[in-house]
Amino acid sequence: MRAPDLETLRPGDFVKVRGNANPLHNGGRAVVVAVHRAPGPPWRVVALDLRYSARGAAVRVELADSGELARWETPWAPTQTVEDEPARHHPVTSPGVAHVETPRSRRRLLIAVAAVLAVVGGLATWEQQRTEPNPVVVQRALLEGVRGSGTGATAGPSSTSTPTATAAQVAATASVVAYSTGPVPVVETPEGARTPTPLAGVEPAPGCRDGYVADLLSYLPLGQLVEVTGAGWFRTDDGLDVNAELVRQGVAVPVETTAGSSPADVRNLAALRELAADAPSC
Secondary structure (H helix, E strand, O other): OEOOOHHHOOOOOEEEEEOOOOOOOOOOOEEEEEEEEOOOOOOOEEEEEEEOOOOOOOEEEEOOOOOEEEEOOOOOOOOOOOOOOOOOOOOOOOOOOOOOOOHHHHHHHHHHHHHHHHHHHHHHHHHHHOOOOOHHHHHHHHHHHHHOOOOOOOOOHHHOOOOOOOOOOOOOOEEEEEEEOOOEEEEEOOOOOEEEOOOOOEEEOOOOHHHHHHHHHHHOOOOOEEEEEOOOEEEEOOOOEHHHHHHHOOOEEEOOOOOOOOHHHHHHHHHHHHHHHHOOOO
């Protein structure tokens, strides 16, 4: 894989790929959600997991395959072959790998490229017809990609966390316009009233405050449309139950003191306790 800055790639970086047999790699923008390294020294990067959309599955890119990879803002390097420069390798070619092409191999390459372009054209048309992914879901995918990319990991894409499936859209009646100390979301109602509204029934898990804050800000970025019910139960317009998601991710734990006392509040707190029983540790 032609990637001179490969060792500096981190989850959340945007890249583009070309020349790979997978039809998804069409030069479009992909986000790195996991970096996999060899299990022993020098711990070389051996594979990347990429997502082309927040709701798409992670695609594994093995770095032993042919092809090129670059950061999204980096121009493609000109393609060169040993025939063009017989005395030396291209400076970004992997050490010890000669890039040799024969006329027959070039013909085969052109046929393969034409087939890939036909598939890519169909995918591009399909992608244009889709709605843009919700920014909250994109942020959630990036965060979960970071969690699933430990050094030396060798598991396949199925081992990477995937965004929690969202429920049906809700009729959001307010929006998050600021944060006060806590952090506490400041919610603006349709009438223009702004009220700091703490999340009901949750608090950061012991030792997990940084993760709690990061998740809270990603699930409720400024401008996010929300429905707030009871003592402070937040649900985004794409159906994400924020209080429950924080507990499910293991960064928050249920607390009764802020949960409220209405029948709906009691049911919500009971649901949080069930989630906490199976939640991972942050």
